[in-house]
Amino acid sequence: MAALPLTALALTSCSGTAHPASSADGAPAYRLTTRTASSTGDVDSFTWSLFAEPVSIDYAFSFDYPPNTVLSNVCESLLRWNPDLTTSPGLATGYANPTPTTWVYTIRSGVRFHDGTPLTADDVVASLRRNLDPNTGSDWAYAFRNVKSVDKTGPMQVTVTLNTPDSTFNAYMAASPGTVESAATLQADGKDYGNPARGVNCTGPFAFSSWTPGQSLVLKRFDDYWDQSLRAKAKQVKFVFLSDETARVNAFQSGEVDGGWMVPADSYAQLATSSKGKLYYGQNTTVADEVVGNLQGPLGDARVRQALLMAIDRKGIVKAGVGGIGEVADSLVTRNTWNNSPQSTVDPLLKALPQYPYDPAKAKQLAASAGVHGQSVVIASSPLDSQSTIITQAVEQAATAIGLKPQIDTVSPDKYTALFTDPAARKGIDLFETFWYTSITDPLDMYGSLRTGAFSNYGNWSDPQFDAAVDQAAGTSDPAAHAAAAAKAQQIAMEQLPWLPLYSEPVSVFLGNRITGLQPSIDYLYYPWAAEIGAKG
Structure with missing residues (x-):
């Protein structure tokens, strides 16, 4: 096997953890960054690369990097998986586990979908039940394998009853299985839900704007987003589909694309010394x-x-x-x-x-x-x-x-x-x-x-x-x-x-010189990472 030359990367970050010495001088091979420098303000837009075009952005079929990278900024779950891999309240303000086979969720009031309609317990029930429906064929059916029923049990309360105790069920509510979509949208769009023409109608800091098959997908800031701590700093995010590794790296180096996750590994050394931005590494699972x-x-x-x-x-x-x-x-x-x-x-x-x-x-x-x-x-x-x-x-x-x-x-x-x-x-x-x-x-x-x-x-x-x-x-x-x-x-x-x-290996991400604010972590598949990206001073 022809070995690539090993370049020691000592990346500057707000905080991080050095990983094992591999270079001749004993320098750490890489450093994990928990948070890049804070942004200095809003930015009109930024462009982000995806290594493949999503087949759909229907949350029931989002079990891969490209669709989840987009959807994490548009749709939200009952709970939230944070960059430090902890879990906190999301569209549910809290939950209880009164019996080993019962999970009770209190739904957040004052949340609106991107079409302006309010979030209700009925929306939660309809969204979760889709994962139980064999006609849906959800990729996340495994997370619901022990679920007996999902019911509205109060004006803003939903109860999930299990056939047998399952300590992982509640944890999955911070990922795609816990996604909440408008029940009216699900019914109206039917099998067209999540496709390029219809998109989705959720509650996240960005709303679906347009999808040009084979080229790009655009999100726009949702100004009525409920969580002001994660109000989007960019008015627009444009995802471009670049399956060719060389084209992706060249787009970073030219400034045509502002950033991207899953940086091609054979470009690490090149991008670590780039004048067009910085390469960062974060927690991965x-x-x-x-x-x-x-x-x-x-x-x-x-x-x-x-x-x-x-x-x-x-x-x-x-x-x-x-x-x-x-x-x-x-x-x-x-x-x-x-x-x-x-x-x-x-x-x-x-x-x-x-x-x-x-x-x-x-x-x-x-x-x-x-x-x-x-x-x-x-x-x-x-x-x-x-x-x-x-x-x-x-x-x-x-x-x-x-x-x-x-x-x-x-x-x-x-x-x-x-x-x-x-x-x-x-x-x-x-x-x-x-x-x-x-x-x-x-x-x-x-x-x-x-x-x-x-x-x-x-x-x-x-x-x-x-x-x-x-x-x-x-x-x-x-x-x-x-x-x-x-x-x-x-x-x-x-x-x-x-x-x-x-x-x-760690999560890899490249940020161009115009933008900053990102928290590098595998949670980008479920956490609204793009909302934190803003202008770099």
Whole structure:
């Protein structure tokens, strides 16, 4: 693997945390920024890049970076996921959990939708119920798997009744599952809701303005927004769709585009010294994984999966794929997803995890003992970006090193996306990569997706003890008991490796010289980040 030169980045920020020394002079490889400099005032508009055009901005189908990047500024949820990954009131001023299977939400008064109509409890009921309707086919149905009913129980009160206790349900109310839309708009727009012609009608600091397919999507400031602390400083935000990495970076460097999330990793060094703006890194909950999509072939033996992970040069991937801006992952979740757990228990549970250090020779011996002798495995790949290519090459080399015969199946980006939604698309595919983020500050958001029968359990892995641990964690609201059960599930997953964790990396964002005020964090997928961006003095 040809390694990219590692550039030490010591970024200036209002506050931040340095990450492990990787450069020859011992300087930190990168620094997390909690908040960029405050803006000096409003700005007429700014332009933002998206690496792909959303298929829809219907919240029920917004389970990916492009649509959520837009929608987080337009629509709001009952609760709010903040940049520091805490949760606070949103369209609900508060909630109660009077019984283990009941959540009662008090709806905020004085809130208006972008068409001027007032927010009511009926709007909340209609919005949440869509996720329960099989005719909707919501991508967020998993968050509602234990929901029995959603009912209006007071003038501004909504009660959600569960079939069984689920401690994660309330947390999901700070993400897309908790989104509230006008009931009248949902009924009027029907299947056209969220498309380029109709857009959406929500309550956020920005309102939908226009969408030119293949080119751009424009938001305008909503001057009647209820939360003055997040009143938008820009009158307009224009999202442009730039799928080509080079075009995106060139747009930053020319000043044609003011900023963008998910900066191409191979441009980190270039943009870190740009005269046109600054590159920042923030908190993330994303782990790059190799998904085992077929457990019927040679990868059905956990020893082979363990051997494959030991043979993958994960440090090399971090160095070559993301310029050293990241760390080898010891788990399928990042440490900050445990922020709500008693911190005295977090270190021990992480230290107890099995380790898979890079050791091709030992890995080959383990694979041989499991019966590996030249069987074929198919690795799906797509020309998404440079780090995806590097990951595929590294996994291919590792598979060869342990005695397997890897074949690369290169597919188009849309067919690659289908691997996550269509079981037929995964037929004949043994391995494929994902950059998997959690939408709540809870490891169960990841481990729950590996439960038997879960939609995103792509390899149909099943372990009764794992399922029991996940159920136990979800069924308790006690932080210590929740953490202990989640830790047991994590331990089993890391021993069995239904997915292979590769590395974690920070959120990346580029801000041009005209603008500032952003709080870099993965919460940008659900928090109105664009409202804080204003003029730079």
